[in-house]
Amino acid sequence: MTKSNNFxxxxxxxxxxxxxxxxxxxxxxxxxHPSTHGVLRVLLKTDGEIVESATPYIGYLHRTFEKHAEQxxxxxxxxxxxxxxxxxxxxxxxxYALAVEKLMGLEVNERAQYLRVIVAELNRIASHLVYxxxxxxxxxxxxxxxxxxxxxxxxxxxxxxxxxxxxxxxYIWIGGVAFDAPEGWLEKxxxxxxxxxxxxxxxxxxLSYNKIFIERTANVGVIPADLAINYGLSGxxxxxxGVKFDLRKNDPYCIYDRFDFDICYGSGQKGTxxxxxxxxxxxxxxxxxxxxxxxxxxKQIPEGDAKETVPKNVRVPKGEIYFRSETPRGELGYxxxxxxxxxxxxxxVRAPAFSNLSIIPAIASGLMVADLVAVLGSLDIVLGxxxx
Amino acid sequence: xxxxxxxxxxxxxxxxxxxxxxxxxxxxxxxxAADKVDEIAEFLRxxxxxxxxxxxxxxxxxxxxxxxVVYHMYSMSKNHKIVIKVEVPKDKPDVKTVSHxxxxxxxxxREAYDLMGINFVNHPDLRRILLPDxxxxxxxxxxxxxxxxxxxxxxxxxxxxxxxxxx
Amino acid sequence: MEPLLKFALDLVPGLSQLPHWLFIxxxxxxxxxxxxxxxxxFALFAIWLERKVSAHMQDRLGPMExxxxxxxxxPIADALKLLMKEDIIPENADRPxxxxxxxxxxxxxxxxxxVIPWSRSFIPSDxxxxxxxxxxxxxxxxxxxxxxxxxxxxxxxxxGAMRSAAQIISYEIPxxxxxITVVLISGTLSMQGIVxxxxxxxxxxxxxxxxxxxxxxxxxYFIASLAEVNRTPFDLPEAESELVAGFHTEYSGMRFAxxxxxxxxNMFVVSAISTVAFLGGWxxxxxxxxxxxxPFWLFGKAILxxxxxxxxxxTLPRLRVxxxxxxxxxxxxxxxxxxxxxVSFWRVLTL
Numbered sequence: 067m068t069k070s071n072n073f074x075x076x077x078x079x080x081x082x083x084x085x086x087x088x089x090x091x092x093x094x095x096x097x098x099h100p101s102t103h104g105v106l107r108v109l110l111k112t113d114g115e116i117v118e119s120a121t122p123y124i125g126y127l128h129r130t131f132e133k134h135a136e137q138x139x140x141x142x143x144x145x146x147x148x149x150x151x152x153x154x155x156x157x158x159x160x161x162y163a164l165a166v167e168k169l170m171g172l173e174v175n176e177r178a179q180y181l182r183v184i185v186a187e188l189n190r191i192a193s194h195l196v197y198x199x200x201x202x203x204x205x206x207x208x209x210x211x212x213x214x215x216x217x218x219x220x221x222x223x224x225x226x227x228x229x230x231x232x233x234x235x236x237y238i239w240i241g242g243v244a245f246d247a248p249e250g251w252l253e254k255x256x257x258x259x260x261x262x263x264x265x266x267x268x269x270x271x272x273l274s275y276n277k278i279f280i281e282r283t284a285n286v287g288v289i290p291a292d293l294a295i296n297y298g299l300s301g302x303x304x305x306x307x308g309v310k311f312d313l314r315k316n317d318p319y320c321i322y323d324r325f326d327f328d329i330c331y332g333s334g335q336k337g338t339x340x341x342x343x344x345x346x347x348x349x350x351x352x353x354x355x356x357x358x359x360x361x362x363x364x365k366q367i368p369e370g371d372a373k374e375t376v377p378k379n380v381r382v383p384k385g386e387i388y389f390r391s392e393t394p395r396g397e398l399g400y401x402x403x404x405x406x407x408x409x410x411x412x413x414x415v416r417a418p419a420f421s422n423l424s425i426i427p428a429i430a431s432g433l434m435v436a437d438l439v440a441v442l443g444s445l446d447i448v449l450g451x452x453x454x
Numbered sequence: 455x456x457x458x459x460x461x462x463x464x465x466x467x468x469x470x471x472x473x474x475x476x477x478x479x480x481x482x483x484x485x486x487a488a489d490k491v492d493e494i495a496e497f498l499r500x501x502x503x504x505x506x507x508x509x510x511x512x513x514x515x516x517x518x519x520x521x522x523v524v525y526h527m528y529s530m531s532k533n534h535k536i537v538i539k540v541e542v543p544k545d546k547p548d549v550k551t552v553s554h555x556x557x558x559x560x561x562x563x564r565e566a567y568d569l570m571g572i573n574f575v576n577h578p579d580l581r582r583i584l585l586p587d588x589x590x591x592x593x594x595x596x597x598x599x600x601x602x603x604x605x606x607x608x609x610x611x612x613x614x615x616x617x618x619x620x621x
Numbered sequence: 622m623e624p625l626l627k628f629a630l631d632l633v634p635g636l637s638q639l640p641h642w643l644f645i646x647x648x649x650x651x652x653x654x655x656x657x658x659x660x661x662x663f664a665l666f667a668i669w670l671e672r673k674v675s676a677h678m679q680d681r682l683g684p685m686e687x688x689x690x691x692x693x694x695x696p697i698a699d700a701l702k703l704l705m706k707e708d709i710i711p712e713n714a715d716r717p718x719x720x721x722x723x724x725x726x727x728x729x730x731x732x733x734x735x736v737i738p739w740s741r742s743f744i745p746s747d748x749x750x751x752x753x754x755x756x757x758x759x760x761x762x763x764x765x766x767x768x769x770x771x772x773x774x775x776x777x778x779x780x781g782a783m784r785s786a787a788q789i790i791s792y793e794i795p796x797x798x799x800x801i802t803v804v805l806i807s808g809t810l811s812m813q814g815i816v817x818x819x820x821x822x823x824x825x826x827x828x829x830x831x832x833x834x835x836x837x838x839x840x841x842y843f844i845a846s847l848a849e850v851n852r853t854p855f856d857l858p859e860a861e862s863e864l865v866a867g868f869h870t871e872y873s874g875m876r877f878a879x880x881x882x883x884x885x886x887n888m889f890v891v892s893a894i895s896t897v898a899f900l901g902g903w904x905x906x907x908x909x910x911x912x913x914x915x916p917f918w919l920f921g922k923a924i925l926x927x928x929x930x931x932x933x934x935x936t937l938p939r940l941r942v943x944x945x946x947x948x949x950x951x952x953x954x955x956x957x958x959x960x961x962x963x964v965s966f967w968r969v970l971t972l
Contacts, residue, residue, distance in 0.1 A: 093776055115780075115942060125584040132569070133547060133593055151884035168480070206853060206939025272936075278854055279938045295507050295530060298558030387480055388511060388526045388537070401513045401524065416511035424561045435780070436857065436941045453584060 086161035093435075097126050103200065103442070104449030108426070112434065117438055118429035122423055127453040132252030135413040140166060140380040141240055148416060151451040154195055156182075156225075157393035158451075161237035164319055165389035165400040166240045170382050175374045178242035179321045180367040184255060185228065185237065186320075187356040191262070192221045193394035194349045194356075196296040197446045201346060202273055204443040205282050208427075210273050217265055220258055227251055241376040249300065256364055259357045266354055273349060283346060287429055291340065297428065298421035300351060301396025303445050306332040306345030313392035319393035320391075325362045327355045342444035349394075350447070382406070395419050395446055419452035455503065455534050457482035463503065468494060483524075483537035491525075492576075493548040497531055498509075498527065499555055505529045506536065509552075513563035514570035516596045521547045527556075547602055551577040564615070569594040624742040625652060652745045656734045664885040666787045667694040667927060674928065675935045706874035714871070715772040722769035723879035725873065730763035730886040737893050738813045740903050740915030751812035752804065755894060756797055759849065762887070763789045769880070773871035781870070784857050784942050791949040792848035792855075798957035799842040803827055803898040816902035823906040828899040831967050838960050839899045841953050843926070845945065846891035848945065850884065853934040857942055883899065892926035 105126035111119045131150060139294045160182055169176060185241035191358040199214030215397050222232045228247055229237040237244050273279050289299070294307045304311060312329040314322040330351035331345025386403040396418025405410040420444045430438055460482050461475045471494065474485035486494055498506040506527040513520035525538040540549055551574040553560040563574045564583040571592030574580055581587065590601045600609045626887065629648045630636060634643055636833065676683025688694025723860055736751035738744040749755055763786050770782020806827060807818035819826050828839050834881055848855040872880060896902060899924050903915030940948065 093780075125582075125586070128584045130593065202938070206856065207937065209679050209935050212681060216680055232578070273938070276938060278940055282938060282941055282946055292507075296557050298509055298556065309530070316533070348682070385479060390510065397510065399511050401511055401526065403515065412513070412515055414511065416513075419556050420561060420565075424557070427555070434941060434943065436939075452494040 073137065074155060086350045097187050097274050102341065103447055104452075106423075106447070106449055106452075108356055108438075110430075110438070112435065115434045115436075117430050117433050117435060119409070120426055120438060122426055124423070124449070124452050127449045129454065131454040132413055132415065136409055136411065137409050140410065142380055143410070144277060145234070145236040147415075148236055149450060150417065150454055151393060151419070151448050152233060152393060153448055154193040154394045155234050156185045156238060157237065157391065158398065160186050161389065161391035161393070161398045161400055163240050164391060165237050165387055165402050166369070166380070166382060169385055169387045169402060169404060170240075170380075172430055173375065175242055175370060175372060176368050177246075177370040178372040178375065178387055179283050180363050181243050181247060181372055182238055183227070183320060183322070183325075184307050184360055184367075185235075185243075187359050188221050188224065188255070190356045190394045191353050192218050195221075197349055197394075198269060198273075198346075201443045203305060205279060205281065207276075210269065213265070213272070213435060217262060220261070224251070224254060224258065227254075239376055240380050242374065243372050243376075246372040250345055252364055252367065255360060260362075261359055261427070262352070263357060266350065269350065274347060281337050282436075283341065283343040283440055283444070284436050285341050286337075287342045287433065287444065288338045289340045289425065289429060293428065294340070294425070297425045299396070299425060300418050300421065301392065301394070302330075302348040303396065304423050305330060306342075306348045306444075307340035308332050308334070310345075317390070319389075322359075324366065327358050328394070330355060340439055345444040354392075382410075390416070393418060395448065395451070396422060398451075415454055417454065419445070419447040419449075420452045423447050423452055455532065457484075457536060460484070460504065460534070460536050462584050463501070464494065464497070467497060468564045481535075481537050485539045485541065488523075488542045488549045490550070491523075491538070491564040492552050492555065494538070494569050495525075495555045503532075505531050507531070507556075509556035509558045509562075510535075512552075512566060514566035514572055514594065516570065516594065517541065518596070519544060521570060521595075523566065523572060524551055526553070547572045548575050549573070550575050553577055568592070569597065578587075624747065625745060628742040641719060653712070656745070657731065660734070660886050660889075661882070662884045663889055664966065665700065667885040668696040668699065668881075670928070671931050671934075674931045678932070678935050683709055685875035698897075700878065703874055703878040708875070710874050711774050711871050713774045715774070718768045718772035719871075720766045720876075721874045722772060725768070725884070726762050726766035727879045727883040727886070729758055729765065730883045730890060732758045732761075733890045733894075736812050737890070737919075738816055738897060738902055739919055744813055747811060747813045749809070749811045749814075752800055752810045752815070752894075752898075754953060755812075756793070756800070757891075759890070760789070762795060762883070766945040775871055778870050781857075785851060787942070787950075788848055788851070788855060788945055792845045792953075795841055795845040795949060795957050796849060796893070798954065798961060799838045800894075800898055802838045802957075802960055805961070805964050805968055806830060806835070812897055812902075812932070816897055816904060819901045819904055822908060823901070826899065826901040826904075829966055834960055834963055834967070835899070835909065837956070838964075839895070841957055841960070842895060842899070843929075845949070845953055846895065846934070847930060848949070850887040850891055850930075852888070852930055854937045854940045855945055856934075857939055857945065887968070888930055889923060890897075890926055892923040892930070895926055 093110040093112055095110060097105045097107045107123040107126070109121045109123065110117050129149075132144055132145065138146070144159055144162065147158045151158050160437065179400050188269040195214040195218045199211035202208070202210035224233050225235060228245060228251055289307050291307045291309050294309065299307070308331055310329050310331050313319070315329055330348045332339055332348055334341070334344065335347070336343045382404045384404060384406040386401070388399055388401045390397050390399040397416070398418055399416030401412070401414040401416065402410055405411050425445070426442065433441065455475055461472070464484065465472050468490060471487040471490035472484060473487060476483055498504050506529045508528045508530055510526040510528050513524045513526060519540045520598070521541055523540045526535070526539070528535045539544055549572055551559070551563060553563055561583060563577055564580060566572050567574060567580055568582040568584055569592060582589065585593070586604070591598055591606065605608055612615070626645070626648055636647070639647070670693070673683045673691065684692025684695035686692055687698050710716060733755050735746045736754055738747075757846065766785045767782045770785070772780040803815060807815045807816060809818070823829070827835050829835070857958055896919060903919045905911050905913060905918050
């Protein structure tokens with residue numbers, strides 16, 4: 067193989083070619099960086115510590131999911147769908163399965179639906195715990211990370227029992243779920259809920275209401291509601307700006323209309339509406355709401371065979387559909403086009419973090435470098451789904 | 455508002471630019487002309503009855519001889535949705551940009567350009583987003599053939615490529 | 622140095638045979654070596670302590686394997702590993718500066734040990750301007766940090782070095798001002814003199830005098846000294862999540878070990894100064910406990926403060942650079958000025 071040293075250098079018009087210019091400072095928060103939550107490169111133009119512009123460059127984790135899906139059969143796509151947003155893979159599975167089922171007109175067994183909701187909400191809690199831990203790291207608090215992962219271990223153990231895997235489950239299939247809950251699993255989920263609720267108070271004492279944390283995050287990176295909607299923000303990042311919109315309530319899918327829970331939104335409690343503290347706190351509150359949903363689902367779940375409606379051959383009629391579901395990051399949309407064959411014609415994934423990240427150039431100017439890290443962390447991006 | 459009413463409103467304002475309407479399918483869609491899509495988008499966002507302020511998704515399609523762009527949009531205040539479609543020939547895939555109407559479209563259009571090769575006219579910064587800047591071709595097209603190698607790295611696993619032979 | 626010489630003569634009477642200059646040099650050398658060894662051993666112990674403290678606060682165990690009992694040999698293993706690492710110097714780095722920086726930073730930290738009183742007689746150099754000497758020498762560390770950050774040829778290191786320089790220089794002022802209140806009470810800048818002025822039992826210690834003002838002075842000194850040693854919540858020069866490792870990103874192996882060593886030595890030094898100035902130095906809390914030698918008390922109190930520093934590190938998030946500056950200039954400095962005025966008035970009126 068030839069050794070290539072002709073990688074294009076100044077292909078972006080933004081790089082300053084004059085090395086002695088002293089008033090601007092181009093800084094690369096490069097693809098490898100402890101706080102960019104994945105392989106993301108942000109090119110910063112700074113004046114001392116103040117950022118003048120921040121341009122994100124993505125594509126380092128592009129794994130050609132959409133092209134690949136066109137060569138796979140419908141059930142084969144499910145494991146690949148997991149791998150996009152690897153922190154919330156149950157929710158990814160759920161969105162895809164629901165989209166295909168709607169196109170097929172397939173009814174799913176009740177027990178499977180309840181199991182789906184339970185694992186999706188558990189995964190929401192797990193994803194928000196990772197967010198909480200890594201956000202603490204971003205602002206310099208080392209301990210919340212360990213506490214969050216202590217709780218997450220219990221959730222991941224539950225997932226391992228039901229699906230066999232710890233991170234990427236391939237559990238929610240078209241027409242149902244892969245495995246029914248083993249003996250005693252539902253009781254363990256109930257135990258976890260009881261164990262978890264007091265921990266939220268611990269997190270609030272340690273981080274949320276800590277004066278230094280509030281100083282770092284309140285009034286920083288304010289995103290007004292109309293800017294957020296225009297940029298296509300969704301999920302907790304949008305709700306942090308005060309917009310009361312949650313797909314599970316506004317456009318219910320699966321069986322979410324049977325549960326009673328609140329939409330958590332930011333109200334400027336510690337600063338301005340739409341600052342990073344609001345976005346952070348929305349996620350903490352959402353964990354509590356998820357536990358509520360799980361408890362209700364555990365009460366209502368019927369007996370039966372969860373795999374009853376899983377078809378042996380998946381035959382999807384000609385048509386197309388755009389189906390959206392609420393993942394921990396926001397609105398995950400699947401635009402699926404089928405021509406009746408074994409493989410889809412087009413699977414387009416509308417990743418929530420893709421649009422969430424695109425707002426960075428708009429709000430970065432005037433922030434300090436440390437603030438930019440805090441804002442980037444508050445949007446909760448996962449490069450796996452941004453790059454697909 | 456129902457899809458039929460939305461279609462009627464658009465037809466009244468834009469007459470010829472609205473090409474087709476299909477409401478038999480699961481999600482009714484309206485086909486519009488590619489060069490008027492930015493005006494239609496502005497009307498969709500700003501009109502009081504429509505108020506489509508949220509662009510869910512901008513997807514690109516390969517329809518054989520033509521390329522298509524599909525816009526899914528939603529109104530937060532009025533709680534209605536609509537699908538707009540645009541079709542352009544493959545040898546001249548020019549679509550007017552809507553990135554100044556919904557800033558969501560900025561990156562979605564860059565991705566459509568990168569992977570499908572649709573040229574968005576008047577886009578402020580149309581360059582590749584997921585693939586490296588010097589990549590050749592648009593991979594999502596059905597007739598895409600990958601380049602033999604990129605900076606000396608072969609793109610196929612089958613045997614040896616010509617580049618290796620040269621050494 | 623006289624008490625030390627007397628102490629050495631008492632120990633080894635034969636030394637009086639040597640020519641005077643040789644005698645002094647020998648005693649000084651031994652003292653320096655003892656202190657250096659102490660620093661090294663203390664740093665190893667502090668690293669282990671930090672890992673254990675942080676682990677138990679984070680609901681885990683920390684080192685358990687190396688050496689058997691709770692991993693006591695872990696820092697020794699770490700030191701061996703660092704010694705055996707390849708010495709990497711970045712390509713366009715400024716080589717002389719790059720090599721000098723760790724040495725100077727450690728040297729500045731070690732030099733402050735010259736005036737710390739361990740007991741009545743063990744103080745290497747009882748200068749009558751001891752406190753002034755300490756404050757000046759510890760500022761040399763800033764130069765070394767700037768050298769390290771600049772010479773690394775890395776924008777991120779430079780960021781860390783700049784932030785650190787701004788921070789340390791700004792916090793020198795509250796440090797010095799709160800120590801001036803101590804000088805006002807003790808009437809002398811000499812470290813040994815300050816300790817002797819707190820003779821008596823626990824309640825003669827400076828922290829309990831002129832209540833509550835000296836206590837406030839102690840708090841101000843403690844916070845400012847956290848900033849001096851770049852510890853959380855003031856650790857943005859080494860902010861791991863933003864700058865990888867700040868000014869010592871490009872250092873590896875033994876050079877990194879020196880920076881690390883210097884950090885823990887600094888922690889001990891500021892705690893020792895705090896002990897001498899506010900907590901009575903090597904004086905026991907009560908008279909009947911004076912059979913336990915002085916160094917034990919000094920070390921014990923300093924270690925307690927080091928533990929509090931570690932405790933804070935693992936609990937609190939990090940302050941942003943403008944908040945750090947705000948804290949120093951608009952909060953700590955005015956308060957310390959106010960304290961000086963109040964303490965001097967109080968002293969004059971009760972003289």
